[in-house]
Amino acid sequence: MVAVPEAVRIRAVSQGQGAWLTGLDDQLRRLCANWGLTPGQVLDGGTASLVLGVTCADGAPAVLKLVIPGIDFHDQLRLLELADGRGYVRVLGVDQETNGYLLESLGGSLADADLPPQEQIRAVCDLLRVAWEVPATSYLDQSWNNAEELARLITKLWNRHNRPCPERVVDQALGYAARRAAMPRGEWVVVHGDPHPGNVLRSPDAREGSVGGYVFVDPTGFLADPAYDVGILMRDWSDQLLASDDPRGWQQHHCALAAGYSGLDCDTIAEWAYIERVSSGLFVLDVGDPDHGRRFLQTAELLIA
Incomplete structure (x- = not known):
């Protein structure tokens, strides 16, 4: 078996x-x-x-x-x-x-490459710029908005699990989601949907189509603001945030790095990262990993503006 x-x-x-x-x-x-x-x-x-x-x-x-x-x-x-x-x-x-x-067959992940966060962020952003070249015209049948979907998910799971984080955490995430949902679709791309370093694997022969010797695995694939993908990348780093004397400063600094590497707006990346931190924490709780889920929610509370 x-x-x-x-x-x-x-x-x-x-x-x-x-x-x-x-x-x-x-x-x-x-x-x-x-x-x-x-x-x-x-x-x-x-x-x-x-x-x-x-x-x-x-x-x-x-x-x-x-x-x-x-x-x-x-x-x-x-x-x-x-x-x-x-x-x-x-x-x-x-x-x-x-x-x-x-x-x-691919090699080890970027997450296991023993690189500091800023180097991992740079590598993922470099790869994203190539991954976003998939023609958006192939997804024009999509009518839903992922910010609206995430807001519904946050509300549902927060209530289902007896409000496992302070209401102000959810309020901030929902406020950001409402702002992201109102943005025009003109610059949307086909996003990976979960481009964290664990989903970036080394191509053993550094073949054509890889970037820095890496390619993505496990995409979701839908139309969205490209800053959403970068926000997911910045959703993680819970260990670093919990160990920092200034978690908000740590997050702001690294979101600014991601903005520079991707060419996108820092504040937009930070808002998507917060939405994803809260929604991921609640989702991970829901699928049976409470310790991991609570770490997401704990760091979300540390990052409240």
Whole structure:
């Protein structure tokens, strides 16, 4: 039996996908037989999918990914196929029936590269400028606004979990979300949707389409303000904020660096980062990781203007 990571198991169960978990062994056997794959080790792949190293029939390494039903499989695949390896991991094969696809094998993540925050921020922003080149015309059917969606999510989850952070934290996030929702769509791009350093992996051959030897994995893919992606990048760094004598100053300084690297507005990045810090904290609580969720919310309280 495949050893499903605990975070993946918790998320699958929380979303009513217990049957997916029990059927994983059969799905993997079928995919490996169809594609001539030899299975290897389970890899760290976040919470939304089972990720497995495999060897192809020609001896080349690859990665097999099975996404929990209902979690952005088609949106992710759409973006990866449109990017065709430019700024993103390459797709080698797709199985729509199992929400499975075969990806090129990549190296370690930027998060594990032992670089200071400013260097990680620079690397992600450099990569984002290439990733944003995916044609926005492919997404003109999108009618929803992600700032409005995040505001609804924050309100729902804050009440569902008995208001796990002060009301002023939520009020600030909702105020920022209202301002972001009112901005015109003229400069929107196809965003990655979760470009933190853990979703930036090294391309072993520094191939064409990589930036500084890195590409993105695990995109969501939708139209939004490009500063949203940079805000997600600045949503993290909880350890640094908790250790700082001046967390607001730390965040402001690094948002200014991100603005310089990306060419976008610092205040807009900071507002998106705050919205994402609160929404992510509540979401992580909701999927069963309370310690991680509370750290997001604790740092959000430290950053109240």
